[in-house]
Amino acid sequence: MADAQGDDLAESLQSLFTNVSSMVKSELQGTNNQMDLLEKMNVRVAAEYDDLGDVAAGLRVFAEQMKLKSGGFDEFVGQMDAIEKQVSEFEAVVSVLERYVSVLESNIRA
Template sequence: GTGNLLQLLEKMNLKVAEEYQNFGDIASGLRVFVEQLKAKNGSFHEYVQQIDSIERQVTEFEAIISMLDNYVRLLETK
């Protein structure tokens, strides 16, 4: 009776301890994954800044081209 219950309780405790160990392993893996994502996000942020800068330059070039186009039209009418 009592011996069997103690054995069952011991097996259950070992199983629970094993599960918690697995959770710890999963948590460690997730921590590494999150750190990798943070590093990639930092790199990605640099590219986004470069794209924003290029977009601003293109907008400026478009404005200059529009002004030059208007100037050429003005010269053509003379």
């Protein structure tokens, strides 16, 4: 009878160790799967950042080209400022002439 109880105990312990081993193996496999997923996500994010780096480099080149093109407009902007100043001076002269003509008209009528 002691042998039968010992065999039952041995079988129970063997079953316990087998089940614990299966549980630990499953936990490790789950952790391994999570690590694989994390690695794949990191690879994907790295690829996205590479793409964004390419876009940023393209935008930098575009901005430099626009800066060079806008530099050619500086001369024209200076010319437009000079024209605007001349127009303002011309308007001032016209205003003075209008007042003078109004005074002359008043004197002629008087």
